[in-house]
Amino acid sequence: MIEEENFSQKTKGSVVGASKVSAESEVFENKLRPKEFDHYVGQGDVKKNLKVFVEAAKKRGETLDHTIFYGPPGLGKTTLAMILAGEMTRQLRVTSGPALEKPGDLASILSNLKDGDFLFIDEIHRLRMPVEEILYTAMEDFAIDLVVGKGPSARTMRLNVPRFTLIGATTLMSRLSSPLRDRFGHTEKLRYYELDEIQQILERSSHILDIKIEEAAAKKLSQSCRCTPRIANRLLRRMRDFAEILHEGLITEKVVEEGLKSLSVDEKGLDFADQELLRAVCEKFGGGPVGLSTISAAIGEDVNTIEDMIEPFLIREGLLQKTPRGRMATELAFSHLGLENLKPENGTKLF
Ligand SMILES: Nc1ncnc2c1ncn2[C@@H]1O[C@H](COP(=O)(O)OP(=O)(O)OP(=O)(O)O)[C@@H](O)[C@H]1O
Ligand SMILES: [Mg+2]
Structure with missing residues (x-):
């Protein structure tokens, strides 16, 4: 189960950058996101590992170990976090590194979780140091040390938090400090997709959105998607626009050719x-x-x-x-x- 209302937090305070998408795209992204492992195309090794970890945790009745996903934008990190929470039938709370401005922001999120819940921190490499430091004890001891008061009367108070699973996502693993990196039990790297996998994603998304696309057109389009599902879904929607206005709704090879040209996307997918x-x-x-x-x-x-x-x-x-x-x-x-x-x-x- 995913707390829908928390999705809005994802963009709160986050700086527009490589990984952020427009509101229109976000609606489509959520619609197209695979909800279970079997619908998640590719990333075979990652999926295999995660399935084992989920099964093992379930069997022992334990929470899943903290996990970090890294790789370029749009490859499916957020999607995997949601699938994991779904597979463990737990709530997922979503936030991002830049949205957590003060240690208190993180403390309040953590203390509102329930045992077994998931906390997803997108762009985790952009956490501020005082916030990151709170996370160290939270991840390890499920407790946080808060400074209460100011000046000579200031004291540290230890607060227990529920046993949660942290899922971090980053496009820049090298920016993560080693104390934070070392506290994750699993690290999974997402890779660019093969052309046939992108084609499968295009066909899956066409089906969900009721878009008509010829097989040869899907194959051609897959070559220009930079091996990235988010780009595949975005180009598919644009091709639908061209097809609806200029070619009576069906996406043919010719529509793809003309559409990509109009969008200044070349045959290698360079925009x-x-x-x-x-x-x-x-x-x-x-x-x-x-x-x-x-x-x-x-x-x-x-x-x-x-x-x-x-x-x-x-x-x-x-x-x-x-x-x-x-x-x-x-x-x-x-x-x-x-x-x-x-x-x-x-x-x-x-x-
Ligand atoms: N393996 C997959 N199979 C099918 N669709 C996928 C897959 N991975 C990603 N997608 C689609 O691509 C979109 C982008 O994926 P997602 O938001 O999970 O990427 P991300 O890695 O979190 O990106 P960012 O780094 O920008 O946050 C999703 O809406 C989903 O529909
Ligand atoms: Mg994401």
Whole structure:
């Protein structure tokens, strides 16, 4: 069971960044979210582990160990947290790192949980240190130490909290402090999806939303979804718009081709922001190396968005490299953008 009212807390106070979605998208996301493991496509190893942990915890009548999911935005971390709570038939309370401003915010959430409940902290790498410190004893001893009063009369009061399971999610595992990381019993990395898995997700979502899509069109569209379910669902909705207005409702290969072109999404799935970044590195900085803040200034995109949202996919696709001296476009990037003429001489600079 999930406390629906708490979903609204997810965005409270959180800074708009790579992982946040618009209100319209959020409605669709919740509608399309698989509610059980069997409907959750792909991530076979993660699912296998989680099923074992759930079964074992149920068998022993214990709460699930604290778990952290990490990986790029839109791969299904929040969805898994909800599935876990559902499988354990427990409540899930949702919040996020930036929404917890003071230790008292976390203390009040924790003390309102019941034994066995789940607390989901999205963007957990963005917790403020005083809040994070409260979490250490809460996770380990199910107790929190609060400072009561001010000045010489201040004293520490220990408060017991219910035995809860913390589910953390982060796009940037390296930003998590090691004391926090060490307190999680399970760490699961989510990977980008295979094309056939994205196609399955497109077909599942079409079915739920009653969208008509040809198999060949779903296959074609899957190639432009950056191996990410959230992007697949978003592009599917846009293709539906094109199909309804221009092609009597059916999404065909031609609709996908024209639709993607209108959205400036290329055949590798690079959108305008990705292309702009790559183009800047190739055209303005001779392929690099160039620092992140320089790229940020050149394209007017903030550093976090570049690091969390744009770069990981470009790196995965072999279009960009992260080096100690800065970011570098690869040979593939020059040819993908049709900028062979700008490739640095003899390519030695690139690799
Ligand atoms: N394995 C999956 N099978 C089917 N649909 C999925 C899967 N993973 C994610 N989705 C869909 O993608 C959407 C985004 O997933 P989710 O919100 O869980 O991603 P996230 O990893 O939490 O992203 P963020 O880092 O931005 O918070 C969901 O609405 C869900 O419909
Ligand atoms: Mg999420």
